[in-house]
Amino acid sequence: MTPTEKIWHNGRFIGWDEAKIHVLSHVVSYASSVFEGLRCYETASGAAIFRLRDHMRRMVDSAKIYRMENIGFSLDELSQAAVDLVRVNRLKSCYIRPIVFRGYGQIGVDARNTPVEVYMACWEWGKYLGEEALANGVDVCVSSWMRMAPNTLPALSKAAGNYLNSQLIRMEANVNGYEEGIALDAAGYVSEGSGENIFVVRDGKIYTPPLGNSVLPGITRDSVMRLCEELGIPVIETLVPREMLYIADEVFFTGTAAEITPIRSIDRITIGEGRRGPITEKLQRTFFDIVSGAVEDRFGWLTPVPASEPVPRS
């Protein structure tokens, strides 16, 4: 990770190296944080953040689930902060990471009296599953770890604690020579990757697990579903049994970091032709045409970042 100049903290800009917290902050012991990941794309008319307000809304929702009712900033303020952040750091394209967490002040599990802190950082981040992944696809496995059972850790909240489970899935996969792992849910149905939603193509129709299967309500997932609607490709949200993965024509991941990544094998079983399939490719093309500004932003998904540097607010 290459440091950038500024990080946004509770409404002000601070230097990258000043963004430090006390070791006894609540979040360190108890993982009491929720966060987001957004991409800012380079377009011919400048930098543009993808689905900014939708990400901020999910972060506020994630916080509310953990009784962080008032994080101190409105959706508009959080969205504006992200735009200002990219602008002060003078980046053309980047990944943006807003984090809301319980800070320093009270120790013990009951978190209600700890101050809530909001930070936002950005940096340049390349391809998530390797440079080749978008064109050639990745080799993945079904994880021996399952996703959180309902009523244990809420999957609709993008909370740090959920990523302990993700770490187990991802590290196991990587140690065993796979790029990523797919987790099943507590009932044994397909859930999602450690950091991606999953889609299965068979006979021209697309299947994806519904939100009840312990998945994050992905913004890229939603975007792909809307593109499918426009392209006339049926998407069915339904339980996906594990073996449906093996007999699929195409399988792909979606996520802010992973974008739309084809999967070419699962548990060393070749998926379809063993390379990016035609539907995956069509969706990638449609998606990248929008985020790169090559075609009109007909869904209103991009928020432009003005080029000039503003006076940092204090």
Ligand code: PPE
């Ligand atoms: N499921 C999980 C568990 C997940 O972490 C992500 C995003 C998604 C689905 C897709 O959601 P969306 O980005 O809204 O389409 N994972 C983020 C974190 C990656 C990381 O390693 O950190 C991301 O892609 O930004």
